[in-house]
Amino acid sequence: MKVLFYDADGTVMTKNKIPDRTYEAFRLLKANGILTVLSTGRSLPSIRSTPLEDLGLTNCITAAGGCVIINNQIVSHDYLTxxxxxxxxxxxxxxxxxxxxxxxxxxxxxxxxxxxxxxxxxxxxxxxxxxxxxxxxxxxxxxxxxxxxxxxxxxxxxxxxxxxxxxxxxxxxxxxxxxxxxxxxxxxxxxxxxxxxxxxxxxxxxxxxKAITKKKGVEMIMKHFHIDPNDAYAIGDGYNDLQMLENVNHAIAMGNAPKEVKRVCSYVTDSIDEDGFYNAMKHFHLI
Missing domain, CATH: 3.30.1240.10 (Hypothetical Protein, Haloacid Dehalogenase-like Hydrolase; Chain: A; domain 2)
Structure with a gap:
C-alpha cells in the first residue's frame, strides 16, 4: 500500500476552495488504492464544514501533529500545558x-x-x-x-x-x-x-x-498500516510541513512554498493556482 500525506492550505485548498483538478486527483488516488492522509496545522474545528471534509478524514493528522486520527478514532492528543x-x-x-x-x-x-x-x-x-x-x-x-x-x-x-x-x-x-x-x-x-x-x-x-510536529503522526500512520518507507509520499507548502517532508522518501514541495521548504524536497511541483497537486500526482504515477 502507498500513502500520501498532504497539507491543506496552500497545497490542496486556497481561499477555502479546492481546485477542480485537485478533486479529480483525489478521485483517481482513491481508485488506485492510495491511502490519503490529511496532515494540517488546523485543529478539528477549523476543518469541519470546509471542503476538506469532501476529501475524507478517516485518517488524519491535525493541529500540526498534536492530534492523530486513525479509522475515525483519536489515537494521540498532545497539547500545551x-x-x-x-x-x-x-x-x-x-x-x-x-x-x-x-x-x-x-x-x-x-x-x-x-x-x-x-x-x-x-x-x-x-x-x-x-x-x-x-x-x-x-x-x-x-x-x-x-x-x-x-x-x-x-x-x-x-x-x-x-x-x-x-x-x-x-x-x-x-x-x-x-x-x-x-x-x-x-x-x-x-x-x-x-x-x-x-x-x-x-x-x-x-x-x-516543540515536541509536537507532523513527524509523529506520519510515523504512527505508517506503523499502523505497515507502510514501507519507499511507498510514503508527502506534499506541502508551509514551515510546519518541514518535519513531515523530511521523514518520507518522496517529498514534494508546492511551487508556492518558501525556499526553506523546497530545499528539503526531492521534487518541486507547480503552484496551487497552476494545478500543482494534480501535476505532482501525475509525475509520481500515483494517478
Missing amino acids: EEQRDEITDYFDQYHVPYNIECNDGLYTRIGEKERQLKRMPITLKEAGSLSEVERNKNRRSRFFKQLKEVESFKGMHANKIHWYEDKRMYDDGMITKSIEDIQKHFSSRYNVNPLSFNGNKGGGEIND
Missing part, C-alpha cells in the same frame, strides 16, 4: 496582540475580542476591493463567528496551539505592537513558532510545543 498556554496568552494580552487558542472542541478568545478579529475579513467594497471578495468575506465571517467563542478564562482548556494575527486592521491606530520577528525571538527557544499558512490572512503565526 496550562503553564505553557498561560505564558503565551499572558504575553499577547500584555501587548494587545490579537490571538485565539485552538482546542479539539473549538476556537477560543478573550471576551470582547471577536469583533476585533472579524476586521481581517472586510465586507465593504472599498476595503475588500471587489464584490467577489466581499461575498467571500461574508461567508468567512459567518463560519468564523460560529467557530470562535469568547471566554473569561482559558483554565482547563487543552490548547493544541495558539495563533496570533499580524494585521494592521486589527490593531489600534493600525500599529502592530509585536512583529513576527519579535515573537520568534521571545518564544522560539521553547516553542515552534511558524508563520500562518491560511490563505487570506495578512500575517501572523502559530505557536505550539
Whole structure:
C-alpha cells in the first residue's frame, strides 16, 4: 500500500476552495488504492464544514501533529500545558496582540475580542476591493463567528496551539505592537513558532510545543498500516510541513512554498493556482 500525506492550505485548498483538478486527483488516488492522509496545522474545528471534509478524514493528522486520527478514532492528543498556554496568552494580552487558542472542541478568545478579529475579513467594497471578495468575506465571517467563542478564562482548556494575527486592521491606530520577528525571538527557544499558512490572512503565526510536529503522526500512520518507507509520499507548502517532508522518501514541495521548504524536497511541483497537486500526482504515477 502507498500513502500520501498532504497539507491543506496552500497545497490542496486556497481561499477555502479546492481546485477542480485537485478533486479529480483525489478521485483517481482513491481508485488506485492510495491511502490519503490529511496532515494540517488546523485543529478539528477549523476543518469541519470546509471542503476538506469532501476529501475524507478517516485518517488524519491535525493541529500540526498534536492530534492523530486513525479509522475515525483519536489515537494521540498532545497539547500545551496550562503553564505553557498561560505564558503565551499572558504575553499577547500584555501587548494587545490579537490571538485565539485552538482546542479539539473549538476556537477560543478573550471576551470582547471577536469583533476585533472579524476586521481581517472586510465586507465593504472599498476595503475588500471587489464584490467577489466581499461575498467571500461574508461567508468567512459567518463560519468564523460560529467557530470562535469568547471566554473569561482559558483554565482547563487543552490548547493544541495558539495563533496570533499580524494585521494592521486589527490593531489600534493600525500599529502592530509585536512583529513576527519579535515573537520568534521571545518564544522560539521553547516553542515552534511558524508563520500562518491560511490563505487570506495578512500575517501572523502559530505557536505550539516543540515536541509536537507532523513527524509523529506520519510515523504512527505508517506503523499502523505497515507502510514501507519507499511507498510514503508527502506534499506541502508551509514551515510546519518541514518535519513531515523530511521523514518520507518522496517529498514534494508546492511551487508556492518558501525556499526553506523546497530545499528539503526531492521534487518541486507547480503552484496551487497552476494545478500543482494534480501535476505532482501525475509525475509520481500515483494517478
